[in-house]
Amino acid sequence: MDIWRSIRNAIPSVNSAGYPFIGGALAIAIVGGLLWGVIFWVFLGLTIWMVIFFRDPERIPPDGDDLVLAPADGLVQPIVEAVPPAELELGTLPLKRISIFLTIFDCHVNRSPVAGRIARIAYKPGKFVNADLDKASEDNERNGLLLDTGKHQVGVVQIAGLIARRIVCTAKEGEQLRAGERFGMIRFGSRLDVYLPVGTEVLIKPGQRAIAGETALARMSAVGAVRTPVAPLAPTE
Template identity: 55%
Template sequence: MSLTETIKNTFVPINREGYPFIAGFAAVTIVLGIFSTSLFWIGLILTGWCAYFFRDPERVTPVDDRLVVSPADGVVSMVGPAVPPQELGLGSAEMTRVSVFMNVFSCHVNRSPVRGRISRIEYRPGKFLNADLDKASSENERNSLLIESPNGTVATVQVAGLVARRIVCWSDAGNDLAIGERFGIIRFGSRLDVYLPEGAAPRVAVGQTAVAGETVIAEFGGSAASPLVRVS
């Protein structure tokens, strides 16, 4: 095994979005160390936390068009009917919504819940309320993706939280996404909402821990057979 492979297998990869932040934490730590050993160690711990926050581990994703996987690591905070964001043009009728809340210790890389083509992306500035609140879906800063899947239109919404101040989306309208494929990140605490079309049955409960790209949060067409998997 080469040195590169050894390092890759030993350490969890860091997402490129985290490099400037980690460098900033490290620089401040060095400066603090000039004046105080105690402050240096505090800075070192915070630098380690920053690197941990921006981790981007590989995931094994079920490959089955009947399945909807979690777009984020975190805790399922809501499962039930809700009206999707107005800017997506999906109407005023309620759709089944599954929300996953990410705290500051969760992996914040976001993944596509289904396979499909992005037909629309809409960004809306807003407030920075606690992302665990229901009204955060309509009042907070958010970025919404409409994905045309084999089973209908699925909306995925990146919702900024109390600490988050930056939503990043790497994909563009017209892009094709594989189920579990990375499409963005939210920095420092937030939430992901998934709005499901008719025919999708939730397969998670409030309070359940979800893993991005792996945990099945909903299913189309009844019970699914054991799916194949894809490492991404």
């Protein structure tokens, strides 16, 4: 039993968003394999890749209320100062932006970089240029979340890529998220941008690999941090 438990613990769970893709590829493998054996092996390989792509491992966030965690697995891009997307209403002054590029082999589950209330969710349609390019932050389809920690405001933006055609956000405005908690995913290959408060100390360097919910990207400082007023949520019926 211990051996089977160890094997099970070593295999990460699969995100429910992947069930239709995995099931579809497996069904084609079985049915197509009855007609031609090559189809079975091709789609069996695709099924295995789907399982790997939609993996959803458990993550353990480090201690520290002032830490900004990676919202995605992937490669850290050049860290720049950029004006946040207008729809987030974070102001018009440039803020430090940390971008993480995900390949089709990275885990694509997105996690909250901080503990806080979702003050705003803003979706904007756009293009599907290579997410590795800097202009993807401005031109591509995206979905932004503004997180209010009570002391700071952090923006995190899901950006579709060249292959990605579907941004999934399971969180809702007004919801309280824990640091490292899942809030969505992007299929297949994408980018996430994190906009940091003024006075934040960056802890990571471009070229490093980040692990969602575990890698500390930055540390928010109480000195010099500025909170942008956020309009209250409209009352629900």
